[in-house]
Amino acid sequence: xxxxxxxxxxxxxxxxxxxxxxxxxxxxxxxxxxxxxxxxxxxxxxxxxxxxxxxxxxxxxxxxxxxxxxxxxxxxxxxxxxxxxxxxxxxxxxxxxxxxxxxxxxxxxxxxxxxxxxxxxxxxxxxxxxxxxxxxxxxxxxxxxxxxxxxxxxxxxxxxxxxxxxxxxxxxxxxxxxxxxxxxxxxxxxxxxxxxxxxxxxxxxxxxxxxxxxxxxxxxxxxxxxxxxxxxxxxxxxxxxxxxxxxxxxxxxxxxxxxxxxxxxxxxxxxxxxxxxxxxxxxxxxxxxxxxxxxxxxxxxxxxxxxxxxxxxxxxxxxxxxxxxxxxxxxxxxxxxxxxxxxxxxxxxxxxxxxxxxxxxxxxxxxx
Amino acid sequence: xxxxxxxxxxxxxxxxxxxxxxxxxxxxxxxxxxxxxxxxxxxxxxxxxxxxxxxxxxxxxxxxxxxxxxxxxxxxxxxxxxxxxxxxxxxxxxxxxxxxxxxxxxxxxxxxxxxxxxxxxxxxxxxxxxxxxxxxxxxxxxxxxxxxxxxxxxxxxxxxxxxxxxxxxxxxxxxxxxxxxxxxxxxxxxxxxxxxxxxxxxxxxxxxxxxxxxxxxxxxxxxxxxxxxxxxxxxxxxxxxxxxxxxxxxxxxxxxxxxxxxxxxxxxxxxxxxxxxxxxxxxxxxxxxxxxxxxxxxxxxxxxxxxxxxxxxxxxxxxxxxxxxxxxxxxxxxxxxxxxxxxxxxxxxxxxxxxxxxxxxxxxxxxxxxxxxxxxxxxxxxxxxxxxxxxxx
Numbered sequence: 061x062x063x064x065x066x067x068x069x070x071x072x073x074x075x076x077x078x079x080x081x082x083x084x085x086x087x088x089x090x091x092x093x094x095x096x097x098x099x100x101x102x103x104x105x106x107x108x109x110x111x112x113x114x115x116x117x118x119x120x121x122x123x124x125x126x127x128x129x130x131x132x133x134x135x136x137x138x139x140x141x142x143x144x145x146x147x148x149x150x151x152x153x154x155x156x157x158x159x160x161x162x163x164x165x166x167x168x169x170x171x172x173x174x175x176x177x178x179x180x181x182x183x184x185x186x187x188x189x190x191x192x193x194x195x196x197x198x199x200x201x202x203x204x205x206x207x208x209x210x211x212x213x214x215x216x217x218x219x220x221x222x223x224x225x226x227x228x229x230x231x232x233x234x235x236x237x238x239x240x241x242x243x244x245x246x247x248x249x250x251x252x253x254x255x256x257x258x259x260x261x262x263x264x265x266x267x268x269x270x271x272x273x274x275x276x277x278x279x280x281x282x283x284x285x286x287x288x289x290x291x292x293x294x295x296x297x298x299x300x301x302x303x304x305x306x307x308x309x310x311x312x313x314x315x316x317x318x319x320x321x322x323x324x325x326x327x328x329x330x331x332x333x334x335x336x337x338x339x340x341x342x343x344x345x346x347x348x349x350x351x352x353x354x355x356x357x358x359x360x361x362x363x364x365x366x367x368x369x370x371x372x373x374x375x376x377x378x379x380x381x382x383x384x385x386x387x388x389x390x391x392x393x394x395x396x397x398x399x400x401x402x403x404x405x406x407x408x409x410x411x412x413x414x415x416x417x418x419x420x421x422x423x424x425x426x427x428x
Numbered sequence: 429x430x431x432x433x434x435x436x437x438x439x440x441x442x443x444x445x446x447x448x449x450x451x452x453x454x455x456x457x458x459x460x461x462x463x464x465x466x467x468x469x470x471x472x473x474x475x476x477x478x479x480x481x482x483x484x485x486x487x488x489x490x491x492x493x494x495x496x497x498x499x500x501x502x503x504x505x506x507x508x509x510x511x512x513x514x515x516x517x518x519x520x521x522x523x524x525x526x527x528x529x530x531x532x533x534x535x536x537x538x539x540x541x542x543x544x545x546x547x548x549x550x551x552x553x554x555x556x557x558x559x560x561x562x563x564x565x566x567x568x569x570x571x572x573x574x575x576x577x578x579x580x581x582x583x584x585x586x587x588x589x590x591x592x593x594x595x596x597x598x599x600x601x602x603x604x605x606x607x608x609x610x611x612x613x614x615x616x617x618x619x620x621x622x623x624x625x626x627x628x629x630x631x632x633x634x635x636x637x638x639x640x641x642x643x644x645x646x647x648x649x650x651x652x653x654x655x656x657x658x659x660x661x662x663x664x665x666x667x668x669x670x671x672x673x674x675x676x677x678x679x680x681x682x683x684x685x686x687x688x689x690x691x692x693x694x695x696x697x698x699x700x701x702x703x704x705x706x707x708x709x710x711x712x713x714x715x716x717x718x719x720x721x722x723x724x725x726x727x728x729x730x731x732x733x734x735x736x737x738x739x740x741x742x743x744x745x746x747x748x749x750x751x752x753x754x755x756x757x758x759x760x761x762x763x764x765x766x767x768x769x770x771x772x773x774x775x776x777x778x779x780x781x782x783x784x785x786x787x788x789x790x791x792x793x794x795x796x797x798x799x800x801x802x803x804x805x806x807x808x809x810x811x812x813x814x815x816x817x818x819x820x821x
Contacts, residue, residue: 204667211664218657225650232646235639243632246625250775257782393670400674401807404681407800414793422786428779 085110087166088136091158094169095149096291097178100298101381102149103388105142106287108135114216114279116224127273131280138284148384179301191303195378201385202296209289212282219279223272234265253428260421267417271410278406281399285392292388295381302377306370313363320356323349464561465489466576468554471546472503481505484550486557488576494568500577506531508575509553511587515571516560521720522763523566524770526559527709528552551702564769565762612722614729616760622767623718630711637704644696651689658682677803688795695788703781707774714770717763724759728752 088107096104112128140159143149154169161168240258244251470485483503490498509528516525529552557576560566574586658679665675731752735745 207667211660211667215657215660215664218653218660222650222653222657225646225653228646229643229650232639232642235642236636239632239635239639243629243636246628250778253779393668396671397674397807400671400678401804403678404800404804404807407681408797408804411793411797411800415790415797418786418789418793422783422790425779425782425786428775428782 085132085136087158088139090166090169091155092139093178094154094172094174095143095152096294097174098152098154098172099148101295101377102146102384103288103291103295104149105139105146106284106291107139108132108280109283109287114213114220114283116220116227127276131276134277135280135284147387179298191300192307194300194303197382198296198299198378202293202300205289205292205296208292209286212286212289216279216282216286219275223275227268227272230265230268232265233261237262237265250428253424253426257421257424257428260417260424264414264417264421267413271406271413274406275403278399278403281395281402285396288388288392292385295385299377299381302370302374306367306374309363309367309370313360313367316356316360316363320353320360323353323356462562463491464567466554466557466561468550468557471550481507482546484553486576494573495577497577502577502579502583504575504583506549506553508583509556512571512575513556516566516569519569519571520565520762521724522717522759522766523563524710524713524717524763524766525566526556526563527706527713528556530709548702552706555702555706563766565766612726614725615722618764619718619721619760622714626711626714626718630708630715633704633707633711637701637708640696640700640704644693644701647689647693647696651686651693654682654686654689658686674807677806681799681803684799685796688792688799691795692788692792696785699784699788700781703777707777710770710774721759721763724752725756728756 085107092104092107095102109132112125143155149155154172157165157168237258240254240261244254244258247254465488467487468484469487471482472485473480473482483505486500486502486504488495488500488502513525513528516523529549560569560572566572574583578586661675661679661682665672665679668675728749731745731749735749738745
């Protein structure tokens, strides 16, 4: 059981000196890389964005902006909570020491040698492997993760534009306040009504700041799942890679068996450079041939064992990955539904504020 | 009134009852005593070899004795309205003649004969005639009557009578030249106050006009983005199962809010924008009226100054001066009365226009609130969802 206090003190540590924040973020990255490599069948929770993305004009693109820093802090905290509540990941010792051990943590992680296990091919996101028999569920899931990524990023982009425009509408109303006030100075009967209406227009204009700040948190919830889509895809890619390696190994085994057969029976069925050169430069001796056969037979045996274990690995991977994917799906559906509900709640709050302000304004105007 | 009931069969596009016509105008003057009803509608374009122009149908219904008939239907073009305005200004230099819509619209990208332009102009022309009809003095002006009742050829021939446009312009130029700073020295306190007021009012109303237009543009931009925003949720729902309904629900809410935004925008363009624009024009008119009063005063002042220097012909001068003094007194009284009336109307118009804006915004937020609340209810959550969403897993 993890101590919650430990989590918080870690998060607080990030709020102090700016450069220590950057180091911390990189340590989070290190932790996540470690987890991704060590648990390739798990949909590893994503980190919040490193740089401010999907900004609209008010939010600065500056990574040192206090609002951005605060939201990123919340995102990092959320990341830790996600890992801590994951049935498999929470048991990890490196994760535990991330939370409890101040110094030497970096060395500890590097000592695990996880970087060696990392498959560089997974990083090459655009590389395609011609996999003949992938598990159909993973193919569909990969397709889904692509769609999810595309639709959420589109949604976030347009939301930012909507926010920008909404900001404009509210803020321009603020101009009424000043003009009404100046106008009221020359009016006798209308003066009071104008002045007080102007005040309400100022209130209206100011109210958008809090409204949009709250909406940023909603955007962050969606962003988490935008980044989760990447994690999903990583699992699918891992499966693809394993399947690819399996198929390559099987192919290699088959060709070795064929070679062996050809050497044993003396028939050449497949074209090979060796075969050609031996034809050109004379036949092999029987001893040479038998030596070759022996080597091949050893290789074949190795290959068959490897293939067996690869097959087993593959099946285990599919089973455990799919279990985590099911867990993830449930989590995703729950979280996104809640996020949409919270969005509705925000809209309702905004409408209620609007009704209040304009009711007041209407009263002032009717007294003009 | 039975006379009005008969008319309904005559022109089906007319409003049905006097009370509905009254609601159109919202004027301060007692509507029950009104005996002159005017509408401007049915723009038609005419294409000749030389030009293309629009005419508007002007329908008048009246119970006044001076009118030979109780109803008239004529067609008038913008030029005719310009003529009427200048005749009224000539006859009543210190009365506040209502503004006409401008010849062209400089700002915005409205084309000369676009539907939007024509409709805006039609509404303004309608307002123009009705404001004249409501004015205690202008409503009995003879040129006004001719404008409302004469057939096209009659109006043309009437226009040709009286001093030509050029000679009238010459008079005005000379008047301006002769008393550039005339009438300011002995200007009664009241009119200096009016001048000061109008300078500030003019400034403020121009700014308000700009603000209102800016709000309209911002709302339109917001609407455009929202129109793209909603459908993305629908698109997303196609890849989901469990949350597909929630996503579609959000899309539908956004769509309804778009429609509510459109309503709010049209409320703005139908009410506040035209009124603010009218008062921008009014402020120019009022500055002009104040200047003309000053000019009339200036004529008197220069004659009085001239008398002080003359030794002979004192009697002749004093008769002239007497006439000018009367003229100044009339002008001042007319302006004072019209000013009070204008201020009352302005207050009433502003109150109703801004109250209308507040109402439109209230309706907008109420509609959006209902939409989102019904979505929330459909997701079957209670108030505790706010607490739950804060305890993130």
